[in-house]
Amino acid sequence: MSDKEPKPDGGIVPQDDQAPTWSERKERTQGLARLTYEYFERSRREDEELRKESDYVERDVLAFPTWPHEMIRNLAITSFFVGLMFFIAAAIPIGVPEPANPNSTPAVILPDWYLYWSFGLLKLPPLNPELSLLGGEKLLADRTYGVLANLVVVGAIAIVPFLNKGNARRPVEEPFWASIGVGGVVFAFTIAVLAVKNLVAGTFPLGNHELFDLTFLLPVVAGFITYGVLKAMREGYMFELNRRYYRLRPPK
Amino acid sequence: MSIERKDEHDHEAWMEGKDLSPIEEVYLTTLIWMDRRLRIVDYLEMLEDMYYKTNLQMPKSHTEQYNLDNKFWYWYPLYALGSFSTIAYVVAAISGALLGFYYAPSTATTEGARTVAYSNVLFIMGDLNFGFFLRSLHRWSAQVMTAAVFLHMLRVYFTGAYKEPRELNWILGIVLISLTMVFGYTGYLLPWSQLSYWAGQIGVEMALSIPLIGEWVAQLIFGGFSLGEATLQRMYILHVFVLPFVVTALIAIHIGIVWMQGIAEPH
Numbered sequence A: 001m002s003d004k005e006p007k008p009d010g011g012i013v014p015q016d017d018q019a020p021t022w023s024e025r026k027e028r029t030q031g032l033a034r035l036t037y038e039y040f041e042r043s044r045r046e047d048e049e050l051r052k053e054s055d056y057v058e059r060d061v062l063a064f065p066t067w068p069h070e071m072i073r074n075l076a077i078t079s080f081f082v083g084l085m086f087f088i089a090a091a092i093p094i095g096v097p098e099p100a101n102p103n104s105t106p107a108v109i110l111p112d113w114y115l116y117w118s119f120g121l122l123k124l125p126p127l128n129p130e131l132s133l134l135g136g137e138k139l140l141a142d143r144t145y146g147v148l149a150n151l152v153v154v155g156a157i158a159i160v161p162f163l164n165k166g167n168a169r170r171p172v173e174e175p176f177w178a179s180i181g182v183g184g185v186v187f188a189f190t191i192a193v194l195a196v197k198n199l200v201a202g203t204f205p206l207g208n209h210e211l212f213d214l215t216f217l218l219p220v221v222a223g224f225i226t227y228g229v230l231k232a233m234r235e236g237y238m239f240e241l242n243r244r245y246y247r248l249r250p251p252k
Numbered sequence B: 001m002s003i004e005r006k007d008e009h010d011h012e013a014w015m016e017g018k019d020l021s022p023i024e025e026v027y028l029t030t031l032i033w034m035d036r037r038l039r040i041v042d043y044l045e046m047l048e049d050m051y052y053k054t055n056l057q058m059p060k061s062h063t064e065q066y067n068l069d070n071k072f073w074y075w076y077p078l079y080a081l082g083s084f085s086t087i088a089y090v091v092a093a094i095s096g097a098l099l100g101f102y103y104a105p106s107t108a109t110t111e112g113a114r115t116v117a118y119s120n121v122l123f124i125m126g127d128l129n130f131g132f133f134l135r136s137l138h139r140w141s142a143q144v145m146t147a148a149v150f151l152h153m154l155r156v157y158f159t160g161a162y163k164e165p166r167e168l169n170w171i172l173g174i175v176l177i178s179l180t181m182v183f184g185y186t187g188y189l190l191p192w193s194q195l196s197y198w199a200g201q202i203g204v205e206m207a208l209s210i211p212l213i214g215e216w217v218a219q220l221i222f223g224g225f226s227l228g229e230a231t232l233q234r235m236y237i238l239h240v241f242v243l244p245f246v247v248t249a250l251i252a253i254h255i256g257i258v259w260m261q262g263i264a265e266p267h
Helices: A022-027 A030-053 A067-089 A114-122 A142-163 A176-194 A208-248 B011-017 B022-038 B041-054 B064-065 B073-100 B117-127 B131-158 B167-189 B194-208 B214-222 B227-261
Strands: none
Touching: A022 A030, A067 B073, A067 B131, A114 A142, A114 A176, A114 B131, A114 B167, A142 B167, A142 B194, A176 A208, A176 B131, B011 B022, B073 B131, B073 B227, B117 B131, B131 B167, B167 B194, B167 B227, B194 B214, B194 B227, B214 B227
């Protein structure tokens, strides 16, 4: 390197011996900061060790080129979907709505279709238990009960990842959770039908009671059927899987 | 006798010592000028870091390792639903912004005893060039987005893509699907049509039925215990100001987490 060239660390004043290093400075901290530092150090070490002992081999990914191939493909897909929406919007125009009239309650009050399930949950008060402790009084008002049912549904969906651990992924590998899922989907549909029962009264010759019972019965039936089918499928499927697995890695 | 030390930072001398073409000279002069003022050099490391982070590759998946990819190719179209809902969201955003030019959220009555909001909708659908199509497109893209998001959730559930380490993204997804429905609901109320009004009424009653904080919630979201000017304005602000920012940020985080963690393949 000639003296015409700049030094690589031009301008940086080197630390003297008294200046603490990063780790020294961190080790002098106390309380939460100290704990945080210690944890991150451990975590880093753990990562390093795992990386050292893993048999994963770095390799080049044999890939589809991002530019131009992937980009063109994405553009094509995007324009297709956008075009699809334009087409639907042009082909199935929406109607002109009636103006709001606070003085006349319409026969049918409905939100958009994707809120039917929530609207249906408001019609669950028949299930609201009348507690004998309170002399036949209900603990919650009917409407409150319906609103809480929404929270229960959302909460149930939210805790699934914390209940269902392990690395099984396909429905065939977990018939129970798959049947729970199918039951949930069917319930979403049946509760939506319950919400619009005034509209479907002509379509299904069912009394209100039968409709209400079916709302809860059908999901259970669908769940059981799913469970049975998947259990049956799993036998053959696991056999295939294991055969391939043992062929790849013969047992010692 | 003092020998003057060479100045390490004399960039001009350094440039003179090199044999530069005019273009290189202009370029270097500009670069140095900018760097002396903006410390561009400080950002190079950050850029380099970003470059490596965006090009990280996930380890071989179980599927690749054991050659199981003949088992689930039929899932692949369902993996596009997330992108599809994002595209629909963008279309809804653009058409909504255009609709916003012609809409005012007010329940004041104009001549003909119609509210301003409702007569604006009539104007958009009747008199505005492409207005009918614009409103139709906005509504349909919203419907499509909601449907795609629901199906996306089902796909994630049935392919087990919510499992460790993706629990947080699942919960974020639940927040997003809820906000999508809130988006739809607030938009549903804006035309101030008969359907809007009574859906709003149901909403107020639901809010009021929440124990303890019901009245406060009704005040906050619907601006009172009965529907009126305040309700419409709150719905409007939620729909065009609050939710777009919140939902866009959350979608960005949602997609960012997927980018980091990689697509969960069934295995």
